[in-house]
Amino acid sequence: IAGRVNVGKSSLLNRILDEQKAIVTAIPGTTRDVIESTLSIEGVPVRLMDTAGIREVADEVEKIGVQLTEEKLKEADLVLAVLDQSVSLSPEDIQLLEKVKKKTTLLVLNKIDLPSAMNWEKVLKDLPPFPTVRVSALRGEGISRLKKEIVKLVVGGDKFTASSAIAPNVRQAKALRETKKFLENVLRCTTENAPLEIIAFELRNALDSLGEIVGETTPEHVLESIFSNFCIGK
Template identity: 40%
Template sequence: MMNEDTIAAISTAVGEGGIAVIRVSGSEAVRETAKLFRSKSNIEEVPSHTVHYGHIVNPSSGEIIEELLVTVMRGPRSFTAEDVVELSTHGGVVAVKRVLELLLKEGTVRIAEPGEFTKRAFLNGRIDLTQAEAVIDLIRSKSDRAFSVAMKQAEGALSRKVKALRHSLVELLAHIEVNIDYPEHDVTEMTNAYICQRSNEAIDEINLLLKTAAEGKILREGIVTAIVGRPNVGKSSLLNALVQENKAIVTEIAGTTRDVIEEFVTIGGIPLRLLDTAGIRETEDVVEKIGVERSRSALADADLILLMLNVSEPLQEDDRLLMEQLRGRQVVILLNKTDLPQAMDTEEIERLFPSDSIIRLSVLQETGLDQLEQVISRMFFSGQLESADLTYVSNVRHITLLGHAKQSLLDAMNATEIGIPIDIVQIDVRIAWEQLGELLGDSVSESLIDQIFSQFCLGK
């Protein structure tokens, strides 16, 4: 894993800004930086967690490359648990690039791989795998609520619960081992009852975590929400109103939107991945036909569908076809243009869909949007989000491993009930313990570690 190398990367977004930060980590981080850094202080001798002003100088030519601040953090009291140096340069592409190129020039320091700083924090035992995965969730958070959930996980909220579960199973395994080694003191009925009791307690804890999975996954990834309807009913206007920016072109000409436009928006703390689709209708226009097909594909993949209808016109056959296709899906019916005289008979709509999923609104006058927020919250979060101290499970890997551990414990309980020997029952309990350990990263393959950290941005 090349964990002994000294690595460097730009840790801030590329572009213009007040400052840019280059992070260097490894046993040679301080020494290699000291070769280039000119200051009143020798940073090889300064205390840890101190900041120093100076200049980066090209040792070959003596040219001053940059004026900057250097922060020294010695391991293990650093993010990677190694010696870390952070160079805060002027923002902009040129300044930070020149400093990084000079650091890499001698060949002792290499460019970091995506996520390698966080990977080293994991490999060096500073954080476990659930905390490492939470770092990428922090970066990708699309709402305050999603950020709070990721922050709790990064601080170890999920880790503590899983470690407590594993400790409980270790105690159970120890009890079983004693009874296997000293069978003359074992009372089978009492041991089986104890196994069932402790396994059931662990299953209850796992169920509490899995109960948050659906909501946690939504907070992490957002609700894929397709805005669909006939051309010119106000879909693009709704997207613009929700994101509060003119992202989609709006005209009176039917078929203006030719492709799927994607934007993230937060409504009442709920992240929505909005897909504004081309108007779905029969058309001979080749380009519009492609847009309609993409709209149908987005419709199939959506978690939530906002079907928009124009109440200032009678119900059309295309409207009826869409409503028929969407029966049984998570749908909110938006009766738009209520600021105009109503020409649509809504009885047919009310027969097909629950009244509490039908909203009358005027995107032009921005009325009814609050009700939309309430309906979405009720559909996906039983009316409200849970309390802030709840530990959410949002990662598919975590959900899968918790499910497997639960099944192993159920297998152990079933085995005791049908009289399977206790040494065989022990295998199921141990498998559950190992699966929870895999969740934390105690026993995980190198390929999985590489796969997880390859999703990180460079410099994190």
């Protein structure tokens, strides 16, 4: 989440998370550190970063904050470039849009609860053709549309569905099936009011089989199955 100071980046983060995570004030330059949060949007894991507002400053702390913003901008898979549509476009806004025009960028016109300062349709025509959403971080308008746009831009419009999901190999398919079995046990145990230790045991098993896929748990039998499937050392 990037933009010049005071456009409502932190308010937007809080609104997307539905939690008061970042400090919001009317004082420009409130955020100095990168504030990171992870959330799931329609099943897609997203790591959101609220950043310090971009401006030329003398204050040393804020300056470092702005440098961090620039670094995160380079790393980001998707940039939410936030503009305040209740005031005119500023040189800093234009600089930012210039900077991100080669990145996957979603333009977020914020503060739509306030009157528009410009004819944005006309302004947008002269800008690079970014997908655009209009929101009010203060009131929550447009946030569900914003979330849909994020998913669309991150996964290319293909929604994840259980039927479209595939496991890349037999070992992973087996681990997924086992995870499912353990999770079903967890569900059954909780409805039957089983002792917490039993539920914890089943949950641990589920986590371990998931861990086999991402490589966090590598018990002997995983290694065995890998060595029996591949011929190593020839």
